[in-house]
Amino acid sequence: xxxxxxxxxxxxxxxxxxxVQRPEQRRGWLQPQVNIVEGNEGYVLEAEMPGVSKEGLEIxxxxxxxxxxxxxxxxxxxxQLVYRESTDRDFRRNFELDPAIDTVRISARMENxxxxxxxxxxxxxKPRKISVE
Amino acid sequence: xxxxxxxxFNSWAPALDLxxxxxxxxxxxxxxxxxxxxxxxxxxxxxxxxxxxxxxxxKCEGSQTSRQERLFGRFTRSLIxxxxxxxxNVKATxxDxxxxxxxxxxxxxKPKQxxxx
Numbered sequence: 001x002x003x004x005x006x007x008x009x010x011x012x013x014x015x016x017x018x019x020v021q022r023p024e025q026r027r028g029w030l031q032p033q034v035n036i037v038e039g040n041e042g043y044v045l046e047a048e049m050p051g052v053s054k055e056g057l058e059i060x061x062x063x064x065x066x067x068x069x070x071x072x073x074x075x076x077x078x079x080q081l082v083y084r085e086s087t088d089r090d091f092r093r094n095f096e097l098d099p100a101i102d103t104v105r106i107s108a109r110m111e112n113x114x115x116x117x118x119x120x121x122x123x124x125x126k127p128r129k130i131s132v133e
Numbered sequence: 134x135x136x137x138x139x140x141x142f143n144s145w146a147p148a149l150d151l152x153x154x155x156x157x158x159x160x161x162x163x164x165x166x167x168x169x170x171x172x173x174x175x176x177x178x179x180x181x182x183x184x185x186x187x188x189x190x191x192k193c194e195g196s197q198t199s200r201q202e203r204l205f206g207r208f209t210r211s212l213i214x215x216x217x218x219x220x221x222n223v224k225a226t227x228x229d230x231x232x233x234x235x236x237x238x239x240x241x242x243k244p245k246q247x248x249x250x
Contacts, residue, residue: 035203039196048203050163050230073229079152079159082215086148086163113165113230 009095029092032070032115040127042101042120049091050113057115059108066095066106068115100125145204147183147232149212156243158214158236165230166203172227174234176220181234184209216242 032047049057051072058069070091075081097103102122109116152159162183164172172185189205192198217239224235 033202033204034200035198036200037192037196037198039193043199046166046203048165048230050165053229076152076154076159076161076233079154079157081150082153083149083151086150086161110229112167112227113163 009093028089030087030089031093032068032091034093040121042118043098045095045115045117045119047091047093047115047117048113049110049115050086052091052110052113052115054110057108057110059106059117061103061106064097064099066097068093068095068117070115144206144208145187146208146210149183149210151212151215153216156238158216158218158238160212160214160234160236162210162232162234163230164227164232167227167230169227172225172232174223174225174232176218176223176236179214179217180211181214181236182209182211183232183234218242 032049034048035046037044037046047068047070049070049072051074052070053073056071056073058067058071060067060069068091072088072090074088097119098121100121101119105120107118109118147162147164150161152161160181160183164185164187167185167187171188172183175182175184184207186207187205214236218236219239222237226233226235
């Protein structure tokens with residue numbers, strides 16, 4: 001069992017957040033719920049972002065810091081909102097990446113409001129079996 | 134219940150919103166990461182019930198979960214609609230993880246303009 005947290009949340013002090021806030025977006029962000037699975041080949045991060053389309057998704061990478069942002073489409077044309085449980089805040093969350101991740105090969109896919117982020121490990125850090133001559 | 138009643142501890146419920154237009158009511162539910170075929174919609178006595186299941190995908194061998202925040206399993210939400218609807222022409226769409234159920238208002242619930250003679 002590997003106890004080192006390799007893909008961990010990064011806490012950014014208030015006022016130092018990256019990512020463009022839209023004018024209507026002054027109420028802060030909502031953290032998407034995530035699952036992170038680590039395998040030999042790398043990590044898969046799943047983030048729940050209902051109402052976010054492919055176009056509304058922003059993934060920023062700066063050094064070892066990964067930021068995911070999801071802008072959602074709010075409202076329904078020609079209709080009035082009479083009861084609301086959801087929030088209109090956009091999604092945002094920060095992660096500090098394992099240095100073993102090959103950032104060039106990070107890929108993302110959106111499927112039914114769920115973001116799948118694949119973060120492969122660099123070839124040299126993958127576990128290998130060395131045969132004895 | 135498949136796992137002996139422990140569903141109680143990991144049950145989840147989607148957030149619902151209700152919109153009203155001139156001719157329709159629209160109920161939306163936040164359901165990220167479901168499959169269309171795992172969502173059920175029922176209308177009974179002007180109560181809309183949305184239920185279904187979010188299934189956990191099988192993990193690859195040798196992989197381990199280092200963070201688990203997403204909830205899986207069955208859910209049910211019911212909403213008593215504030216206006217009478219006609220069950221005949223209810224439509225539902227599922228896009229970007231949002232389910233939208235459009236329910237046409239019954240004739241008697243629609244606003245009427247009365248002309249002065």
